[in-house]
Structure formats: C-alpha cells, structure tokens
Amino acid sequence: MKREQIFEFFRRLAELNPSPETELEFGNHFQLLVAVVLSAQSTDVGVNKATRALFREVKTPEQMVALGEDGLKEHIKTIGLFNSKARNVIALSAILVRDHGGEVPADRDALTALPGVGRKTANVVLNCAFGAETFAVDTHIFRVGNRTGLAKGKTPLAVEKQLEKKVPQPFRVGAHHWLILHGRYICKARTPECWRCPVVDLCAFKDKVLQKGGKAKA
Known part of the structure; x- marks a missing residue:
C-alpha cells in the first residue's frame, strides 16, 4: 500500500x-493495566463481565494486594487462564506499590518488567493511558x-x-x-x-x- x-x-x-477507544472498561490507569493483562487470549466482552464487580471493589494496587489471589480468582474465574492471570495481577500490584508509588509507569521497559505484561500489553497501556504513539x-x-x-x-x-x-x-x-x-x-x-x-x-x-x-x- x-x-x-x-x-x-x-x-x-x-x-x-x-x-476510537478500547472496548475494555476501566476507571483509571491501574484498572486499565489489569484489564489488558486479563484480556490475553480472552475477549474484551468476557473481561468486562468479570471486571465490573471487581473494579467497583478494587481501584488501586494496594486494594488488589489486600484482595489477594484467591479473592481475585473468584472475580475472574470465567476468564481463560485465570489462575496464572490472578497470580500475575497480584504480583504486579505488589511491585507497583513497592517500586512505583502505586502508580502505573509511563515507560515500556518498566511495564514489561511487570509479571504478565508483554510488549503488546505495554503498548496498549502506553497508548490508552498516556496517549503514546504505540x-x-x-x-x-x-x-x-x-x-x-x-x-x-x-x-x-x-x-x-x-x-x-x-x-x-x-x-x-x-x-x-x-x-x-x-x-x-x-x-x-x-x-x-x-x-x-x-x-x-x-x-x-x-x-x-x-x-x-x-x-x-x-
């Protein structure tokens, strides 16, 4: 072309x-990151159904860590690969709290260093959250x-x-x-x-x- x-x-x-916007539903940068991680090999429709109740309860990485892996699994058990995704989301939330002041970093290398976050996920977050040309x-x-x-x-x-x-x-x-x-x-x-x-x-x-x-x- x-x-x-x-x-x-x-x-x-x-x-x-x-x-144009992503069809994933979220209320802040952290929820966006979680939604994109959960969407791997899953549909946006399926992720949205699972996260609506979750995101009413959990809005920060601190709250996600407090919810815990078992609590998160209850919310996302309808999503494919939910066991490994729950493990990754809890781990990345803890790292955000420990290393990034609870904020989602606007940096691809920092994002891809998080568990469950590959290049594609990082690019979605950079674009949707920070307006990057990714x-x-x-x-x-x-x-x-x-x-x-x-x-x-x-x-x-x-x-x-x-x-x-x-x-x-x-x-x-x-x-x-x-x-x-x-x-x-x-x-x-x-x-x-x-x-x-x-x-x-x-x-x-x-x-x-x-x-x-x-x-x-x-």
Whole structure:
C-alpha cells in the first residue's frame, strides 16, 4: 500500500469513528493495566463481565494486594487462564506499590518488567493511558496489516515496526484502535465483510468477499 493510500485508509476510518477507544472498561490507569493483562487470549466482552464487580471493589494496587489471589480468582474465574492471570495481577500490584508509588509507569521497559505484561500489553497501556504513539499488534491487527497490504510481516513485531514506519500523522495515536475494530467487526478472520468495507478499494486482498453472504476462498 502506497503512502497516499495509507493516508486515505486512515482518513476514512477516522471519518467514520473520530474518537476510537478500547472496548475494555476501566476507571483509571491501574484498572486499565489489569484489564489488558486479563484480556490475553480472552475477549474484551468476557473481561468486562468479570471486571465490573471487581473494579467497583478494587481501584488501586494496594486494594488488589489486600484482595489477594484467591479473592481475585473468584472475580475472574470465567476468564481463560485465570489462575496464572490472578497470580500475575497480584504480583504486579505488589511491585507497583513497592517500586512505583502505586502508580502505573509511563515507560515500556518498566511495564514489561511487570509479571504478565508483554510488549503488546505495554503498548496498549502506553497508548490508552498516556496517549503514546504505540501500535499494539494483536491477532486482528496482524491479520489486517498483512491482508490489506498496509503492514506486512511474519511476526507481530515485524508488523508493529511497519506500522511505526508507515502510519502518518494525525492518525498515529488512534491507529491501533481503528485497526483492531476494523479487524473485529469487518475484516474478520474467516469471512471478511468486504462488501461493506469503507476501504475495500485500497485493500490488496485478492479474494475479497464482495457480496453479503458470500464465502472467502480457502
């Protein structure tokens, strides 16, 4: 995808959704961090169902530590991998209290040093909490980047590097939200809904599904 096409790609997505946001529900930076950690290999819908009651009770890392691992498990037992996630959330909460004054650091290295926090999670937190120009490449962004020709790469990091290089202003802060939402609701994994895609003419995908009810080629 050429530079002019990339600008037009994001211009159209921005026109349709001027203020894109994560679909995770949270009330502060700490709750955002917890929600993103819990969302690994889980849906945002499932995480939100589990955290609504939790976040009414727990708003700080101090309160999370006080809740304890068993107490946290009761809240998140409907989420996949809840045992390891509970262990990580309690551990990272203790580190935030001990080393960061109970605050979420605005630094990728400090974030990825926390248990259960990888590069993707750190990028989401930096973007959503601090407005950083980061690109959190999940399965949706990886698919959209490769399928459309926007940012091709064999690994999430390779796609992230392409996005860092190619995404222009003024779209850099919102880009990963637009791409996630596009992949979640239109450019779906099994059958992309190209027939209602606002950027279909810019997309390099050869097997477009241009009719509602059509099937993608295997």
